Amino acid sequence: MTIGELARRTGCGIETIRYYEHEGLLPKPGRTSGNFRRYGQEHAELLSFIRHCRSLDMALSEIRILLRFRSAPDENCGEINALLDIHIGHVEERIAELKSLEGQLRALRDKCRSGRSAEHCGILQGLGGAPDDRGASGDNHVPRTHSTKR
């Protein structure tokens, strides 16, 4: 199947597929005489695996590790458990951060209920002070709030 068919079948963008190949997550497929990529069922399954992991917000580096285990089925899966536990920890941590953030934002929002001029806007005044320490640990790969993804 062509890259376009693979993309349709997996719901993954064509550019993303080429990106995964470049990053070594997908093996280089065969080519037609005209240099088009030719994929088989095994590529579709592998790509679905990767997209599933990504839908669970795993980093590509984590997925790389899982793929290693997937292709070396004799190894003990304790490391897989550990990886997942760490990832769950990251997600929990980010949820806690975002909840704290939401509380702060709501408190700020309550400072300006009316249509006053910006000069007296409680929100701007509330933002003037020193920020609270957000207490992020620094090694959490789970993004906080912004990002434009499909």
Next chain:
Amino acid sequence: MTIGELARRTGCGIETIRYYEHEGLLPKPGRTSGNFRRYGQEHAELLSFIRHCRSLDMALSEIRILLRFRSAPDENCGEINALLDIHIGHVEERIAELKSLEGQLRALRDKCRSGRSAEHCGILQGLGGAPDDRGASGDNHVPRTHSTKR
């Protein structure tokens, strides 16, 4: 004060201060005869404002809008409210996504409690299928799970 002093006073990295200047968030300061940046109290307050906004996970583009209101105090602050409401919506949305994610990850984790070989690991098998639609809207600038920030 020098850029280093400003950095220490605001808890912001020196490179970040120069980056904000480049991005137009901080006005260009005066310079010494040797071309060193010279900052005053007003710069420190402005930078604290920006860092406070960033600690609330606002995007620089949002902060730029707030700064516009900050320097044009006659304008009505209804837009500020709207901006904050949208941002709170983004954060709420991301929290909901992450909670759903956490549930999925825990379900996956429960598939492998023992130290079996990877060949029979329930986690790898659970990851093989098609991913759930994560239902992200696409215009939420709040990151999901990974990211290495200080």
Next chain:
DNA sequence: AGACACCCTGTAGTGACTAAAGAGTCAAGC
């Protein structure tokens, strides 16, 4: 005069894509 901390500009890297330019290929219809 030397040492050393600090500062300067400019460039490149991060993660996981996304977009676009400019060219080539494939399949169907005529």
Next chain:
DNA sequence: GCTTGACTCTTTAGTCACTACAGGGTGTCT
């Protein structure tokens, strides 16, 4: 065989908010 149009190719650059250099200049103290 030719044309059309959809598809694909590679390469490069952009996204966001920084962070990390490299290679040089400045300020201050002894």
